Amino acid sequence: MSANSLVLSGLTRRFGNDGSAAVSDLSLEVKAGELLALIGASGSGKTTTLRMIAGYEIPDEGRVVLRDASGAERDVTREPPQRRGFGMVFQHYALFPHLRVVENVAFGLEARGVGKTERESRARATLDSVGLAHAADRTVQALSGGEQQRVALARALVIEPPVLLLDEPLSNLDPTLREHTREELRSMLHRLGVTAVFVTHDQEDAFAVADRVAILKQGRLQQVGTPQELYRTPASLDVARFVGRGVMLPADVRGDRVSVTIGDVTQQAPLAGNHAEGSVLAVLRPESLALRASDGPGWKGRITARRFAGGHEVYRVALDHSAESIEVTSEQELVEHAGVHVVLRDQPVAVVPAG
Amino acid sequence: MRRGTTALSLALLAVLLWSVVYPNVSVIVGTFSHGLADWRAFAESPADREALWSTLVISVGSVIASLAIGVPLAFLLTRMEFRGRRVLSAVATLPAALPPLVGVLAFLFLYGESGVITRGVQYALGMEHAPWTLTGLWAIIFVHAYTMYVYVFLFVSAGLERYDSSLDEAAAGLGAGRALRLRRITLPLLTPSLVGASLLVFMSALGSFSAPYIFGGGQRVLATQILNSKLNGEMGLAYVETAVLAITAVIALLVLRAIERRREYAMAGKGRISRVAIANPVWRRVAPALAALLVIVLILPHLMVVLVSFARDGAWTTQVLPPEYTLDNFRRLATDPALWTPIKNSVLMAVIATAANVVICFFAAYVIVLTKAPGRKLMQLLVVLPWAIPATAIALGLAATFDRNDPATARVLLVGTFWILPLAYFVRNIPLVANAVEGSLRQMDPTLEDAARGLGANWWMTLRKVVLPAARPGLVAGTMLAAVAAVGEFVASVVLFTHNNRPISMEILSQLRDLSFGTAAAYSVLLIVLVLLITLGAKLAEGSVVDAERSAR
Ligand SMILES: Nc1ncnc2c1ncn2[C@@H]1O[C@H](COP(=O)(O)OP(=O)(O)OP(=O)(O)O)[C@@H](O)[C@H]1O
Numbered sequence: 028m029s030a031n032s033l034v035l036s037g038l039t040r041r042f043g044n045d046g047s048a049a050v051s052d053l054s055l056e057v058k059a060g061e062l063l064a065l066i067g068a069s070g071s072g073k074t075t076t077l078r079m080i081a082g083y084e085i086p087d088e089g090r091v092v093l094r095d096a097s098g099a100e101r102d103v104t105r106e107p108p109q110r111r112g113f114g115m116v117f118q119h120y121a122l123f124p125h126l127r128v129v130e131n132v133a134f135g136l137e138a139r140g141v142g143k144t145e146r147e148s149r150a151r152a153t154l155d156s157v158g159l160a161h162a163a164d165r166t167v168q169a170l171s172g173g174e175q176q177r178v179a180l181a182r183a184l185v186i187e188p189p190v191l192l193l194d195e196p197l198s199n200l201d202p203t204l205r206e207h208t209r210e211e212l213r214s215m216l217h218r219l220g221v222t223a224v225f226v227t228h229d230q231e232d233a234f235a236v237a238d239r240v241a242i243l244k245q246g247r248l249q250q251v252g253t254p255q256e257l258y259r260t261p262a263s264l265d266v267a268r269f270v271g272r273g274v275m276l277p278a279d280v281r282g283d284r285v286s287v288t289i290g291d292v293t294q295q296a297p298l299a300g301n302h303a304e305g306s307v308l309a310v311l312r313p314e315s316l317a318l319r320a321s322d323g324p325g326w327k328g329r330i331t332a333r334r335f336a337g338g339h340e341v342y343r344v345a346l347d348h349s350a351e352s353i354e355v356t357s358e359q360e361l362v363e364h365a366g367v368h369v370v371l372r373d374q375p376v377a378v379v380p381a382g
Numbered sequence: 383m384r385r386g387t388t389a390l391s392l393a394l395l396a397v398l399l400w401s402v403v404y405p406n407v408s409v410i411v412g413t414f415s416h417g418l419a420d421w422r423a424f425a426e427s428p429a430d431r432e433a434l435w436s437t438l439v440i441s442v443g444s445v446i447a448s449l450a451i452g453v454p455l456a457f458l459l460t461r462m463e464f465r466g467r468r469v470l471s472a473v474a475t476l477p478a479a480l481p482p483l484v485g486v487l488a489f490l491f492l493y494g495e496s497g498v499i500t501r502g503v504q505y506a507l508g509m510e511h512a513p514w515t516l517t518g519l520w521a522i523i524f525v526h527a528y529t530m531y532v533y534v535f536l537f538v539s540a541g542l543e544r545y546d547s548s549l550d551e552a553a554a555g556l557g558a559g560r561a562l563r564l565r566r567i568t569l570p571l572l573t574p575s576l577v578g579a580s581l582l583v584f585m586s587a588l589g590s591f592s593a594p595y596i597f598g599g600g601q602r603v604l605a606t607q608i609l610n611s612k613l614n615g616e617m618g619l620a621y622v623e624t625a626v627l628a629i630t631a632v633i634a635l636l637v638l639r640a641i642e643r644r645r646e647y648a649m650a651g652k653g654r655i656s657r658v659a660i661a662n663p664v665w666r667r668v669a670p671a672l673a674a675l676l677v678i679v680l681i682l683p684h685l686m687v688v689l690v691s692f693a694r695d696g697a698w699t700t701q702v703l704p705p706e707y708t709l710d711n712f713r714r715l716a717t718d719p720a721l722w723t724p725i726k727n728s729v730l731m732a733v734i735a736t737a738a739n740v741v742i743c744f745f746a747a748y749v750i751v752l753t754k755a756p757g758r759k760l761m762q763l764l765v766v767l768p769w770a771i772p773a774t775a776i777a778l779g780l781a782a783t784f785d786r787n788d789p790a791t792a793r794v795l796l797v798g799t800f801w802i803l804p805l806a807y808f809v810r811n812i813p814l815v816a817n818a819v820e821g822s823l824r825q826m827d828p829t830l831e832d833a834a835r836g837l838g839a840n841w842w843m844t845l846r847k848v849v850l851p852a853a854r855p856g857l858v859a860g861t862m863l864a865a866v867a868a869v870g871e872f873v874a875s876v877v878l879f880t881h882n883n884r885p886i887s888m889e890i891l892s893q894l895r896d897l898s899f900g901t902a903a904a905y906s907v908l909l910i911v912l913v914l915l916i917t918l919g920a921k922l923a924e925g926s927v928v929d930a931e932r933s934a935r
């Protein structure tokens with residue numbers, strides 16, 4: 028498949044008269060063959076961004092540009108969707124209810140003037156590649172949710188789109204199917220080498236499928252990076268909160284170390300990434316901490332809840348000298364209400380600017 | 383209890399068989415009263431063959447013209463945003479609110495040989511004769527298109543509201559241009575709406591009487607042939623013509639229903655529609671002007687009827703607009719007993735017919751939806767049957783059946799009496815009320831009735847306290863539709879009326895014959911006011927239903 032990269036620069040879209048922007052000044056590059064996930068809370072502008080890429084919305088400002096392997100650019104900002112020919116998988120799949128499965132898949136080829144026999148055979152081949160060859164002649168209503176999703180994918184892939192767009196493709200599937208499907212989706216898209224943008228509000232889906240993840244908040248891009256980067260070095264409090272569990276506590280950066288003080292006990296750990304010296308918030312993930320039952324250094328607290336997370340326990344601890352309660356992973360067996368000490372492990376801790 | 387509902391069901395079936403089925407059977411039997419001679423006469427009569435042919439041409443033509451107007455208008459008003467859209471939406475359904483004869487009258491005043499528009503164009507261009515004549519096939523189709531496009535507009539608008547617009551976006555994203563999307567996606571998915579509307583237009587045009595009667599000129603159609611044959615005393619031929627008309631209607635019904643059934647899809651999506659501004663700059667300029675023009679065309683008939691109702695009878699001859707205005711027309715309606723009688727008749731007969739509709743249709747819907755009584759399948763068929771039979775055919779059936787007293791064959795002499803018209807209105811409006819009540823009852827939670835019984839409420843109490851409140855929205859809507867249809871009824875009336883029970887529509891017709899345009903228009907205005915009052919009453923009753931529900935909660 029032709030490997031195009033997609034460049035968004037300064038995309039802005041305002042709705043209504045109040046001038047508030049659903050998406051503002053969004054710049055982003057999706058590299059050729061890359062899988063980029065767009066995540067954010069409800070109303071953060073994910074769908075609007077995707078629709079601007081596909082051509083269903085015209086941005087008020089900014090550009091959408093395709094760049095091919097030779098570096099040649101094509102500005103598609105004002106092109107209608109049918110000229111862009113980006114494949115799109117809709118949240119509710121938008122399969123044509125009056126057409127059979129194979130006709131649904133062949134539709135994009137029909138629009139391109141491909142002859143009947145050829146488009147049938149190509150549609151069947153694509154259905155085969157998503158494991159639905161046997162369902163080709165059924166009506167779409169006769170399919171399960173997961174099958175419908177794969178038909179929608181096949182329909183988008185058969186036209187060999189320069190960019191594939193997926194709007195919450197997993198949100199209509201039940202949890203077990205969902206986990207299975209996202210792995211399949213990732214391997215299939217990688218195998219085809221297609222450049223893809225995929226929208227979700229579920230961080231786990233994003234991390235499981237995408238090469239890189241872009242986080243949106245109120246129409247603004249917060250951070251783009253690999254799942255590891257986002258988790259280990261979030262750029263802001265919002266990103267840190269959105270990605271993974273953890274508690275943010277006031278801290279100080281001195282050189283390459285972070286120190287966190289609660290009551291009169293100060294503990295230190297190495298700084299993850301770089302940050303200017305001064306007051307910050309430290310992002311304490313459950314695995315950055317450890318529990319000690321006996322007396323010793325550490326913050327005193329009491330276990331208020333526990334849950335088993337497969338292989339280890341996660342304890343919630345109320346600290347004596349802090350309003351925050353804190354989550355800690357541990358392999359020990361401890362009882363609720365037990366008094367414990369929380370220890371900062373000697374592992375890199377991320378910090379974000381305070382408030 | 384079981385026995386109670388069975389008895390109710392059987393009683394209702396008896397009423398429906400007697401009033402709906404029996405007359406049609408009489409017509410069929412009547413066609414053979416001279417052996418096959420009447421059928422042969424029909425087949426050999428050039429006039430009848432022409433009438434059958436032009437009836438079909440008019441019906442198909444009306445469907446095509448209504449689709450041509452209604453479909454684009456529905457798309458425009460549900461998908462596009464432009465100045466004047468709201469006003470246009472508000473008046474788009476107005477033509478359907480005109481009683482049939484009044485619409486025809488308005489067209490006569492506007493586009494007839496001495497109509498305002500006709501004269502205006504003629505004088506403006508300095509022509510010696512009227513630039514067109516409003517007679518023949520084209521005139522009939524023109525008038526039909528004006529009133530019947532509303533069905534298409536309503537059905538397609540409703541279809542588009544339910545339409546999942548992400549299907550269009552998906553097709554566009556796959557590379558399909560506007561034309562391909564329309565042909566392969568939108569229109570196939572709107573097929574149920576299009577077929578339903580076409581069927582309604584076809585049936586209305588098939589049975590339409592007023593337009594061919596007034597504008598037909600020499601043009602014969604089956605509905606008018608029936609009346610002619612009856613007036614000529616050729617009853618056998620009239621029965622054959624009636625049977626042919628009814629059979630045509632039933633065939634059309636079956637064919638279109640078959641197409642429709644194959645095309646039912648559930649749409650899963652959110653169906654969110656957003657209106658978009660017109661993109662093309664030329665069209666953006668032109669759209670408001672076109673909308674304004676259309677609004678004027680749509681309300682002109684109403685305005686014209688009101689204007690002419692103030693014109694002095696006889697004074698309007700060759701001028702473009704009536705030259706003299708007066709309140710006399712209305713004053714005479716109120717003071718001259720001969721002119722007041724038709725108004726009294728219409729209101730009284732509409733009240734009687736509608737009351738009967740309410741009682742019979744409520745119990746019929748109850749039996750159909752909420753009981754397992756024997757015969758309820760048959761009942762369901764019988765309550766829609768009058769809809770499939772053109773009004774002229776219904777009227778002739780009643781004339782054929784209730785023309786003598788004969789207890790042995792369950793015949794009563796009604797022809798020539800006051801009661802024949804209320805009966806005709808009742809039969810015609812059964813589908814309207816029954817459908818509306820059925821719709822309401824189907825939304826009711828069936829366990830509610832069981833729960834009431836479980837609490838020890840007897841049948842009568844359950845009916846009053848549980849079923850009746852659930853049926854009320856449908857009853858109110860159905861009552862309104864039936865009363866509106868009855869108070870302005872023309873087609874069955876023209877076949878069955880007598881001097882003593884002549885309704886408003888017949889009086890309009892005879893004033894028109896005397897060229898008393900002002901009086902005819904005054905009656906029409908009165909009819910429009912009555913329709914408005916009934917609609918308003920229903921709105922108020924609906925409001926009180928909502929209030930009652932709210933206070934019950
Ligand atoms: N056509 C529109 N007209 C007006 N406002 C809109 C329109 N489309 C989106 N918005 C607004 O823009 C903002 C962003 O919407 P968008 O659909 O992009 O959010 P989202 O991130 O996809 O949310 P969700 O997770 O709920 O799907 C919302 O406040 C929404 O109300």
Ligand SMILES: [Mg+2]
Nearest residue numbers: 073074075194
């Ligand atoms: Mg969304």
